[in-house]
Amino acid sequence: MKSVAILISGGGSNMLALLDDMAKGDHPARPVCVISNDPGAGGLARAAERGLAVDAVDHRKYRGDRPAFEAELTRRLKAHQPDILCLAGFMRILTDGFVARWEGRMLNIHPSLLPKYRGLHTHARAIEAGDEEGGCSVHEVTSELDGGPILGQARVPIVPGDTPEALAARVLSAEHRLYPAVLRRFAAGDRTPVLL
Numbered sequence: 036m037k038s039v040a041i042l043i044s045g046g047g048s049n050m051l052a053l054l055d056d057m058a059k060g061d062h063p064a065r066p067v068c069v070i071s072n073d074p075g076a077g078g079l080a081r082a083a084e085r086g087l088a089v090d091a092v093d094h095r096k097y098r099g100d101r102p103a104f105e106a107e108l109t110r111r112l113k114a115h116q117p118d119i120l121c122l123a124g125f126m127r128i129l130t131d132g133f134v135a136r137w138e139g140r141m142l143n144i145h146p147s148l149l150p151k152y153r154g155l156h157t158h159a160r161a162i163e164a165g166d167e168e169g170g171c172s173v174h175e176v177t178s179e180l181d182g183g184p185i186l187g188q189a190r191v192p193i194v195p196g197d198t199p200e201a202l203a204a205r206v207l208s209a210e211h212r213l214y215p216a217v218l219r220r221f222a223a224g225d226r227t228p229v230l231l
């Protein structure tokens with residue numbers, strides 16, 4: 036049984052999807068903690084309501100000193116001994132040192148069909164480009180931003196008149212199906228991409 040820590044920055048809907056799936060008896064992993072870089076993140080209260088250990092390391096206190104922020108994050112994570120780290124709407128860029136420490140054990144969900152649209156404003160960029168499809172990707176985190184090996188993708192249509200907000204909502208529903216499916220496979224030692 037693998038232990039999973041989830042890092043969030045906001046509402047944590049992907050985190051809840053992961054927790055819901057891990058609550059099922061046949062899952063090869065169990066959640067051990069949810070940590071945010073923002074003490075006010077709505078997802079922390081939602082995780083606590085479910086009995087999860089929650090914690091926050093406020094990045095603003097580190098004034099841009101990423102290694103110091105990550106050293107504290109590492110210290111808090113160590114208390115829970117996770118095998119796998121899931122980034123779920125975690126909006127901090129991580130240093131190469133932190134990424135190396137978690138190599139092969141850290142996943143991220145990104146709201147585009149990578150390698151298209153790394154970074155921010157993915158939905159606006161997909162609409163602007165005239166794409167007929169959008170979607171989301173779960174990938175291993177490497178030192179290349181949004182660039183690690185892809186472990187799964189889910190596609191959704193882009194319809195005429197779509198707005199970034201409407202597309203984001205459609206993609207988010209797909210994220211809630213994709214991330215749990217990938218984590219299940221990954222925790223069982225299978226890195227075959229999940230395609231939805």
Ligand code: GAR
Pocket residue numbers: 043044045046047048049050078123124125126144145146154171207210
């Ligand atoms: C999700 O759409 C996720 O893909 C995105 O933030 C949202 C978090 O929602 N992540 C990124 O953009 C990472 N660069 P949630 O807090 O409800 O899970």
